[in-house]
Amino acid sequence: MVEVLERGSLKVDLLRFKYKNSLTDIFSSLNFKIERGEFIGLMGRTGAGKTTTMMLLNGLVPHFLEGDFEGNIIANTMNTRRYRVQTMARFIGLVLQDPETQIFGITVEKDVAFGPSNLAFGKEKIREVIGKSLKAVGLEGYEKRMTSELSGGEKQRLAIAGVLAMEPEILVLDEPTSELDPAGKEEIYKLLSGLKKKGDVTILISGHDTEEMLEYADRIIVLDDGQKIWEGRPTVLFKNVVLTKKVGIRPPEVTEIGNCLKECGLLDQGSVFINRNEFLQFTKKNLLSFKTSDNGSGKGHSVGNDSIAIETRDLSFNYEQKNSALNELNIKIHKGEFVALIGKNGAGKTTFSKQLNGLLRPTKGTVYINGKDIGRLTTAQLSKEVGYVFQNPDHQIFSATVYEEVEFGLKKMNLSEKIRSTRINSALEFVGLEKFTKRHPFTLGKGERQKLAFATVLVMEPKILIIDEPTTGQDWDGTNKMMRMLDKLHMQGHTILMITHNMILAAEYADRVIVFSNGKVLLDGPPEKVFYESEILKSASITAPDCVILAAELRDTGYKNYPVTINKLQNDLLEQLARKGNVN
């Protein structure tokens, strides 16, 4: 069969691929085609093969990462078997996950110039593409800045600019939004769809961002276990509950309500909501009107008791050069509370948390843990009371086996061998790693390393736990597992502080939400209150969970509750529909 492929198109015909020295990660029959100018989302669990698939497209697999490869991949009319990766790079730009290892220049401008100068573009041309690509990613005026001084989000955008500057016909991005706050995430997708509209850039992006994929992608390709198991329009994918559950993709919140109504026989097959308008039309069509205002708010969680676990008085903090990072914070956190700290990147959440175990010391003010001023205690001394789980597990792993890793903190504690091993085993059991005690930590998957990092802190048995973005870069399954663990600890009476960008999780699990903005507390209260302050949230670039927006839009119909989780809204709806009698 003779097929004429257009420039900017992609055609993958992979018969099989297996990494050298690997027993797993086997790909078999992966076939798909992408036309010029399409915007394609690549979804699936962590470990489903998304990154490998992307590396196949410019020949990194199998030229650089070798293995047993059979098949043909044709990108921009070029078969990857016949070209070097560097040559492909001119036409197909690949942005990988970690921006840190994709930045070569010492200044922003020099970094963007790296690609084009490797391709020996003329000097004038290089100047032109630097300007253009920095503008495209919103980094105008950053030309002379040092790359080491950029924030995480800025680095991510610079990594994209560096590839854009090579003027590729196809742009491939591997989870470019995993470390960004919601506003930054939205910006990246907007930027990409802008590029798509302007030129004929073909875009392939992977990620777990349900709402954005729904809005921007023309088509979604779903991978599972190294195979393509589904391909089609995002609206069709997200309606398919069975499929999304099977492949670990989170459906939009409004679709969950639709599915629930369908299960109750209140909706036709196939008419599940995919966006808010459909939902509102449904409520209008059924002339739903709420008269009752039953108040079932509160989650039935054990809300904290009276004694105070953490207190800060007039806490201020400045980094050496920068302006004040924390500004006169007075926060009291009760024992047993589950607090979510939210806010933009750089709002002061992590800086605040690090004050609580002495990793950073206040410039002014005092921190009390369980009533004690911690000014004279070292972080190590506090480690028995305050456990701190950092964001990146790889900076928390130092030992040769999983068991030794968990033992690290106990060594300094003068415990008998027996108590030690019971503690270690129970911590490992709690996170579900009991089978891996002899393994080397770096042979575990990323999600498992995160759990290990969690276990290393749990083993110290602190009553206060601070967790910095426990779900970053995890798929929906991994996120749920992690949250269930936190919930269990909360039930056992631990005080939990969780830094997160995921509003759905904050709404569902926390008793209390504290919104940071520019080193100050903007809002502080139960999620039912905080998430309904839409104006203030907007000023901190935070978008409330969908169900809050839905509830707000139902106000016309007389709905008076303040649900923050889909379940709550769903129940209210069902109750109302039942009261009204038959629908449809």
Added chain:
Amino acid sequence: MLIEYYPSESYVHKLDVRTKALGFLVFTIISFVFLSPVINLLIVVCACVILFTIGTPFLGIKKIIKPLLPIFIFMLLITGFTYPASNFTSEENQKTLFSLGTIPFTLGGFLYGITLVLRILIMVITSTIVTYTTPIEDILQLLKRIKIPHQFAFIIATGIRFIPTMQKKSEMIQEAQKARGAEIGTDGFIKSIGSYITVLIPLIVDSLRMSDNLAIAMLNRGFGAMKTTTDLNEIKMKRRDYLICFGEVILIAFAFWLRSKNIGVL
């Protein structure tokens, strides 16, 4: 180790990398020509004037000099005790300041020690001036001009680019260890060496993984796609560069002339 490049508009920043490199060489060679600390002290003063007028952060310099101090003292002691009086031409310098048992500590040896210390200071300060005012790309072009392979130069540049990254990583690892009960930097010298080793291991593991990702990212950016690469800002000698280079040559010739007249010996 050295202070990193910082973009600014100072008069040294505007000079060509070759002018600065020549200046570094001239200062260093002169410091080796003379044995008397007086002339070397003069050079140190000159270098310091340049260093501070271009706005180098004082803290950074302190950080570099501080670990050298014990070495300086050690050098003074060694030279003072080990240089026999017969080594010096002037009578003044043959004098013994004090003796430790039978070993005399000579004034000449002490002065020679000062000269050695000043030589090191001169090299540290002048190289700081160069690294603080010259973007690494310019230094790479200089290497390219003297026919050092591009790949080699690129390795150096990337190494420098990753210094702050590695520093940040090591901080994060130390924080994680402290949060798990490790006392770092509070345990006395030997123990703290031990705790630094536990920092080093994850750091090395991490850099190995990073280097793999880096290689992939290089290919993604077309490294090695073409036989040549484009330099965005080609280094260029201006009139002031030629003038200063001329001055530098005169200076070194003058230094050799003075030395030939037996000035600046001990």
